[in-house]
Amino acid sequence: MPVGLIGLGLMGKPMALNLLRAGFAVTVWNRTRTRADEVLRAGARWADSPREVAAGSDVVITIVSDPPALEQVLWGEMGAVTGLRPGSVLVDSSTVSPALARRAAEACAARGADFLDAPVTGGTWGAEKGELVFMVGGKAEVLRRVEPVLAAMGKRWFLLGPHGAGQTVKLAMNAILALQVQALAEALALVSAAGVSAERLLEVLAASMARAPVLDIKGPLMLQRNFAPSFPLRLMHKDLSLALELAGQLGLPLPATAAARETYSAAKGLVREDVDYCAVARFWERTATAGERPTGSVGDT
Ligand code: NA7
Numbered sequence: 001m002p003v004g005l006i007g008l009g010l011m012g013k014p015m016a017l018n019l020l021r022a023g024f025a026v027t028v029w030n031r032t033r034t035r036a037d038e039v040l041r042a043g044a045r046w047a048d049s050p051r052e053v054a055a056g057s058d059v060v061i062t063i064v065s066d067p068p069a070l071e072q073v074l075w076g077e078m079g080a081v082t083g084l085r086p087g088s089v090l091v092d093s094s095t096v097s098p099a100l101a102r103r104a105a106e107a108c109a110a111r112g113a114d115f116l117d118a119p120v121t122g123g124t125w126g127a128e129k130g131e132l133v134f135m136v137g138g139k140a141e142v143l144r145r146v147e148p149v150l151a152a153m154g155k156r157w158f159l160l161g162p163h164g165a166g167q168t169v170k171l172a173m174n175a176i177l178a179l180q181v182q183a184l185a186e187a188l189a190l191v192s193a194a195g196v197s198a199e200r201l202l203e204v205l206a207a208s209m210a211r212a213p214v215l216d217i218k219g220p221l222m223l224q225r226n227f228a229p230s231f232p233l234r235l236m237h238k239d240l241s242l243a244l245e246l247a248g249q250l251g252l253p254l255p256a257t258a259a260a261r262e263t264y265s266a267a268k269g270l271v272r273e274d275v276d277y278c279a280v281a282r283f284w285e286r287t288a289t290a291g292e293r294p295t296g297s298v299g300d301t
Pocket of ligand 1: 006007008009010011012030031032035063064065066068069070072073093094095096231232235239
């Protein structure tokens with residue numbers, strides 16, 4: 001089954017490499033061609049446009065940064081939609097709005113193709129290990145057809161409802177992750193400011209009901225000030241905005257998510273380089289530097 005993959009960023013590249021390892025014939029396109037070098041060396045074929053990827057594939061995966069990027073690769077000049085073969089399946093693993101997922105599904109249907117929104121969780125670590133979890137919106141029969149492809153990149157997939165349901169659950173999931181990591185950053189700042197060891201807080205956390213896998217991973221990284229992006233802060237900020245946009249459409253207040261977006265937004269303004277979302281911890285450096293409060297940095301003991 002020929003597979004196409006559009007978007008070779010932090011997530012798309014390891015996903016393409018895993019498809020190749022699983023023996024799929026993979027055609028790729030990325031806006032910046034040099035980012036395809038490694039997957040081309042590993043055996044992928046280059047296409048000159050998203051449209052060309054779609055024209056040669058039974059399953060087309062898109063994984064690009066945000067809604068404008070997805071609109072560009074689907075409907076821009078030489079976009080994928082005009083190349084889709086009847087009977088093919090477009091699987092979008094980008095995190096975008098549920099409304100955009102439904103628009104993409106309609107565009108596929110008009111070409112005689114099927115669509116699944118299938119955003120992922122697991123970060124670059126999950127992508128590299130082939131252990132992503134897919135949150136799927138669409139038809140069960142379509143999901144069954146693409147399961148061998150998902151199995152090459154992930155360990156589980158959940159069918160959550162009609163088109164848009166996968167994106168809805170993904171936005172809810174990321175709100176949980178963003179809030180957990182912000183809560184830990186706040187707690188670390190608090191104990192540090194009070195002159196107590198931040199390391200000891202992590203020790204106690206690991207033995208407590210507040211323990212969470214994401215905090216097991218992000219806590220030590222925050223203490224080491226290792227903010228290399230696994231899931232970039234700029235994308236977490238985007239997802240919080242998408243969650244709030246959806247909540248606004250539903251008339252639902254999300255006060256904690258709204259507050260988290262403010263913090264992530266401020267932290268984003270503090271960095272020039274691409275950093276992981278656990279760099280939200282830098283928000284408290286700012287307050288320390290500005291002399292607003294006598295806090296220590298998160299890494300202080
Ligand atoms: P990255 O590493 O920021 O990669 C983003 C990808 O999206 C990368 O291939 C970009 O191409 C591509 N992109 C961004 N804007 C455009 C436009 N306008 N047109 C075409 N292609 C574009 O993100 P991740 O891989 O971590 O995440 C991808 C998605 O999964 C995202 O929705 C997350 O929230 C979850 P470039 O290489 O910059 O030319």
